[in-house]
Amino acid sequence: MPTIPLVPTVRRRRLGSQVRRYRNDAGMSAEAAARAMGWDPGKLSRIEHAKAALQPKDVAPLLALYGVTEEGAVVALVAMAKDAGRKGWWTSYSDVVASSYADLIALEADAESIREWSPYLVPGLLQTPAYARETIAAHALTRTPQEVHALSEVRVARQSVLSRPGGEPLRYVAVIGEAALHQRFASRPETMRDQIRRLIETTEVPGITIQVMPLDATPHPGGAGGFSLFGFAPPLPGVVQIENLKGTSYAEGDEIRLFDDAFGRIVGAALSTDDSLAFLQGMEKRYYR
Structure with a gap:
C-alpha cells in the first residue's frame, strides 16, 4: 500500500520550527540528534520540515536531549504534537x-x-x-x-x-x-x-x-x-x-x-x-x- 504523504499543516510546521530552534540552541546537528534518539538519520529533518509526525511520547526525550526540561515547554509541545494531525x-x-x-x-x-x-x-x-x-x-x-x-x-x-x-x-x-x-x-x-x-x-x-x-x-x-x-x-x-x-x-x-x-x-x-x-x-x- 502506498504511503500517503502528510499534509504540512500550520500546527505541524510550527511544531517542527520550535523543535529545530531548540536543536540549534543546543548546537546539535539533525543527524546527531536523530542517532541519539535511535532514529534513522533523516527522520528528525523530516519532522522539522513538517514531512513526518513527531509522536507525543517522543517529545520529552527529544527536548531532554536538547537540555530543555521546563514543564511548560514540554506540555506545550506534547499538546501540539497531539493536535498536529487533528482535523478541524x-x-x-x-x-x-x-x-x-x-x-x-x-x-x-x-x-x-x-x-x-x-x-x-x-x-x-x-x-x-x-x-x-x-x-x-x-x-x-x-x-x-x-x-x-x-x-x-x-x-x-x-x-x-x-x-x-x-x-x-x-x-x-x-x-x-x-x-x-x-x-x-x-x-x-x-x-x-x-x-x-x-x-x-x-x-x-x-x-x-x-x-x-x-x-x-x-x-x-x-x-x-x-x-x-x-x-x-x-x-x-x-x-x-x-x-x-x-x-x-x-x-x-x-x-x-x-x-x-x-x-x-x-x-x-x-x-x-x-x-x-x-x-x-x-x-x-x-x-x-
Missing part, C-alpha cells in the same frame, strides 16, 4: 477553504491572543452573517453563489473562538479603520447598520477590545496595510498574518517585533475604547434618522 471542523469545507485560509483558522483556534489591524473591512471575527455574505460576494469574483454561501458559513463559524465555553477566553483586540464603517450596501442598506450594532454589542464581551481609527488620525504605521498578530502560550512564538495583493503570508521570529511595535503605535493613534464606543453609537443613531 473546517475540513468539511475543503472544497472552498484554501490551505492558507485553513492555516488562519487553525491559528485562531490555538491562539491565546489575537491583535488585529483592519483598515478597510470589519474583521471576520466580528462580522454579521449578512456583512460576511455581502463582502465575500464583492471580493470573490470567481466564486459561485454556493461557494459564497459556504465561505460565509465558515467566516461566521470562526467566531466561536471568541467564547470558548469552559476554557480561557481569547484576548482579542481589533483596531478598525473608520473607512470600513462608512461602507454602503445598495441591495441591503440595513447591513452596515446591523454590523455597527454588532460591534457595539461585542464591546461588552469579556476579553474583547474594539478601537476605531478615525480618518483624521495622526500618521501611523497602519498605512502600510492590515495584519494580525497571534500570541500563544510560552514557549511557542507568535505569528503574524499579512494580507496583500499576492494573498496571505505568515511570519514569526524576529519579524514579530516589528509588527508588535507597529500595533502599539496603531493603538496609540486610534480612539480610546470609550471614545470608540461613543463613535459607534453615534453612527448607529445616524442610521435611524
